[in-house]
Amino acid sequence: MTQLIARSAAFAPGRASAPAPAPAPGPASATADVLGGPWPASARPGPGADLLVGGVGLAEAAERFGTPLYVLDEGEVRSRARAYRQALPHAEVLYAAKAFLCSAMADWVAEEGLGLDVCSSGELWLAVSAGFPAQRILLHGNAKSPAELRLARRLRVGRIVIDGPAEIARLAALVAADTPQKVLVRVVPGIAAGHHAAVRTGVGGQKFGFPIEGGDAADAIARVLDQPGLELAGLHCHLGSQITEVEPYLRALDALVRLLAQVRERHGVELPELDLGGGHGIKYLPSDAEFDLAEFAVRLTDRLAVRCAEAGLEVPHLIVEPGRAIAGPAGVAVYRVLSVKHGADGHCFAAVDGGMGDNPRPALYGSQYSVRLVGRRSDADAMRADVVGRHCEAGDVLVRDAALPADLRPGDLLAVPAAGAYQLSMASGYNLVGRPAVAAVRDGRARLLIRRETVEDFRLREVGR
Numbered sequence: 244m245t246q247l248i249a250r251s252a253a254f255a256p257g258r259a260s261a262p263a264p265a266p267a268p269g270p271a272s273a274t275a276d277v278l279g280g281p282w283p284a285s286a287r288p289g290p291g292a293d294l295l296v297g298g299v300g301l302a303e304a305a306e307r308f309g310t311p312l313y314v315l316d317e318g319e320v321r322s323r324a325r326a327y328r329q330a331l332p333h334a335e336v337l338y339a340a341k342a343f344l345c346s347a348m349a350d351w352v353a354e355e356g357l358g359l360d361v362c363s364s365g366e367l368w369l370a371v372s373a374g375f376p377a378q379r380i381l382l383h384g385n386a387k388s389p390a391e392l393r394l395a396r397r398l399r400v401g402r403i404v405i406d407g408p409a410e411i412a413r414l415a416a417l418v419a420a421d422t423p424q425k426v427l428v429r430v431v432p433g434i435a436a437g438h439h440a441a442v443r444t445g446v447g448g449q450k451f452g453f454p455i456e457g458g459d460a461a462d463a464i465a466r467v468l469d470q471p472g473l474e475l476a477g478l479h480c481h482l483g484s485q486i487t488e489v490e491p492y493l494r495a496l497d498a499l500v501r502l503l504a505q506v507r508e509r510h511g512v513e514l515p516e517l518d519l520g521g522g523h524g525i526k527y528l529p530s531d532a533e534f535d536l537a538e539f540a541v542r543l544t545d546r547l548a549v550r551c552a553e554a555g556l557e558v559p560h561l562i563v564e565p566g567r568a569i570a571g572p573a574g575v576a577v578y579r580v581l582s583v584k585h586g587a588d589g590h591c592f593a594a595v596d597g598g599m600g601d602n603p604r605p606a607l608y609g610s611q612y613s614v615r616l617v618g619r620r621s622d623a624d625a626m627r628a629d630v631v632g633r634h635c636e637a638g639d640v641l642v643r644d645a646a647l648p649a650d651l652r653p654g655d656l657l658a659v660p661a662a663g664a665y666q667l668s669m670a671s672g673y674n675l676v677g678r679p680a681v682a683a684v685r686d687g688r689a690r691l692l693i694r695r696e697t698v699e700d701f702r703l704r705e706v707g708r
């Protein structure tokens with residue numbers, strides 16, 4: 244049928260180093276070879292042509308919870324989080340909540356020893372309400388409102404990343420000198436990396452941070468150091484998304500260590516922390532490259548030691564903020580086919596009950612996915628089809644030119660792997676379709692984490708007419 248390409252071991256963080264709580268057949272197993280694609284490690288064929296994830300059949304879960312359904316493999320999230328801790332034992336790993344956050348996700352990463360990176364009062368409030376320790380939270384964002392900063396202070400957030408000039412005075416005004424706020428300054432190292440112009444944040448000409456080149460970063464650092472209520476702990480940068488090479492991080496690190504040395508020269512202080520952000524790429528297609536965590540950990544740690552020794556600096560405490568690499572591969576989106584149209588030119592459109600409302604990434608970035616039929620065995624030949632959404636946009640195409648069985652019909656279920664990051668968190672209310680339900684799977688059990696959004700939810704927000 245579809246993707247008979249062997250799963251790659253390149254990233255495989257949980258499998259490389261940590262015993263996963265969910266069954267992990269491992270990249271070399273026959274099961275993985277048959278499935279192909281970037282499925283969670285626990286994925287294996289189930290009865291009735293179902294696909295088991297975390298021991299639960301996707302078709303069975305779709306029957307129970309309805310579609311579209313997002314299935315999150317708790318074991319995969321945990322093993323990926325644990326792999327970061329094991330690969331970088333001396334660093335602090337903050338899960339980037341923007342990839343996907345709910346209370347259960349906050350619990351899982353907290354239990355695995357990660358901190359949290361949030362970028363809004365919504366993410367902050369949800370995490371703290373779920374019991375996430377505020378001291379282990381870092382708040383960043385290019386346009387934090389005064390209310391957001393006040394909330395962060397009130398909740399005693401561990402670190403705030405300063406991203407623009409206005410924020411320095413705004414934050415300082417909220418802070419009493421006897422209870423200083425630990426801050427980092429976000430700098431732009433001038434390094435282009437990432438899969439799409441819209442997510443490249445390591446270069447000038449975009450809205451985040453203070454460029455090192457031209458002196459903006461140095462000026463901001465001087466101003467922060469002048470504020471008695473702000474405890475400047477270090478520098479922060481984030482290069483972009485879906486980065487699969489280690490090299491850009493090494494170049495960023497060089498630039499940041501040079502800046503640390505300048506700060507010591509100018510101000511006589513050694514900043515103790517260096518945050519390199521996230522951006523670690525995952526596989527969406529079987530043929531995609533992915534970020535090599537082990538290589539990253541070794542080369543980054545070595546490079547940091549060398550550059551600090553050259554500059555005569557103490558090695559700073561390293562922080563990383565992976566989001567997609569933890570949540571992405573743990574999620575599978577399950578859709579029901581609503582219509583199959585064969586055009587006169589032979590082109591086939593398979594329309595499903597979700598689309599750009601729950602996954603805007605293909606429309607935003609041209610992102611590509613793989614897809615497979617689940618819950619029904621088909622011996623039909625493969626055909627090429629576009630898997631399209633149900634929203635009123637011709638550009639609502641989830642998977643272009645997918646290989647699917649030629650007898651695909653309404654009622655069939657299609658599963659899209661690598662769906663755990665930047666889909667639900669970017670989901671919209673377009674066409675008042677409502678956002679999908681989210682279920683967690685682990686050890687053969689499924690539980691609903693987030694119920695489906697209904698039209699009543701939309702109506703409830705209306706307060707006038």
Ligand SMILES: Cc1ncc(COP(=O)(O)O)c(C=O)c1O
Binds near residue numbers: 342
């Ligand atoms: C500051 C910062 N940290 C971390 C992340 C997480 O990136 P990723 O999910 O690609 O690892 C982002 C994503 O945009 C970010 O802006």
